[in-house]
Amino acid sequence: MQLRQLQVGTDSIQDRLLLRFSTAQNEEFRVWLTRRFLRQIWSSMLQMSERLGPLPSSIQNGGDETGLPSGTGTFEPNFIEEDPIYPLGRIPVLASEAKLDLLDKRNFRLTLSEGRERSCSLILDGELLDFLLSMLRAAEQQSDWDLDLDYEDSPAPPSPPPVGEPPPGGSKLLH
Numbered sequence: 426m427q428l429r430q431l432q433v434g435t436d437s438i439q440d441r442l443l444l445r446f447s448t449a450q451n452e453e454f455r456v457w458l459t460r461r462f463l464r465q466i467w468s469s470m471l472q473m474s475e476r477l478g479p480l481p482s483s484i485q486n487g488g489d490e491t492g493l494p495s496g497t498g499t500f501e502p503n504f505i506e507e508d509p510i511y512p513l514g515r516i517p518v519l520a521s522e523a524k525l526d527l528l529d530k531r532n533f534r535l536t537l538s539e540g541r542e543r544s545c546s547l548i549l550d551g552e553l554l555d556f557l558l559s560m561l562r563a564a565e566q567q568s569d570w571d572l573d574l575d576y577e578d579s580p581a582p583p584s585p586p587p588v589g590e591p592p593p594g595g596s597k598l599l600h
Contacts, residue, residue, distance in 0.1 A: 428547065432504050433560040435568045442564045443517060444537075445504055446547060453509035454545045455517035456537050460570045463561060466523045467574050473525055473533055474558060477551030518543045 427449040434443045442458040522538040531550050538544035549557065562574045 428553070430505055431553070431557065431560070433557075433564045435564050437568070440568070442561065442568065447505065447509060451507060451509050452512050453506070454513060455511075455515070456545065457517045457519045458561075459520075460565075460568075460572065462520055462523075463565060463570075463574075464572050467561075467572070469523075469525060470535075470554065470558060471576065473527070474551060474554045476527070477531060477533065477554060513543045513545060518545060 428446060429449050430445075430447045432445045434445070435441075436443055439457065440460070442463065444456040444458055445453060447453045518537060518539045520537040521540050522544075524534075524536040524538070526534040526536070528534055528548065532548055533554070534546050534548050535554075536544055536546040558576075565572050565574055
């Protein structure tokens with residue numbers, strides 16, 4: 426599944442972030458992220474980002490108002506909707522579990538699940554993960570959640586095993 430578009434928006438009524446992504450096959454997936462869930466997965470995602478390579482300095486230093494390097498993204502452009510297919514339905518998955526699987530030295534899989542019900546996965550390289558982190562951070566700031574999602578001071582969970590060695594007990598389940 427090739428990723429075509431990625432967007433993180435805020436919903437002040439639901440007090441949640443809405444992660445939307447679409448594929449080259451015109452499929453769209455929607456995932457609600459709560460404040461608590463984002464706080465719990467942030468350090469693990471940051472650690473995975475560090476494992477895949479350093480954050481670009483433009484992201485570390487703030488970039489534009491979204492935290493992305495200038496010109497790479499904002500909250501304003503419309504999400505491309507060309508009569509998409511919703512494999513998991515139009516109602517977003519309410520993420521309650523996250524699983525990170527290191528696939529190789531450059532890629533990992535992020536699986537977001539609604540309990541043991543619906544789930545979706547994204548395969549990200551270091552650059553896409555850095556942009557996702559930046560988008561999540563900007564959306565969190567826009568939501569005024571006061572989570573203090575820093576790139577440097579987040580407490581890191583234990584280091585994952587080297588590439589090629591399975592983590593103890595298989596994959597890393599975050600929540």
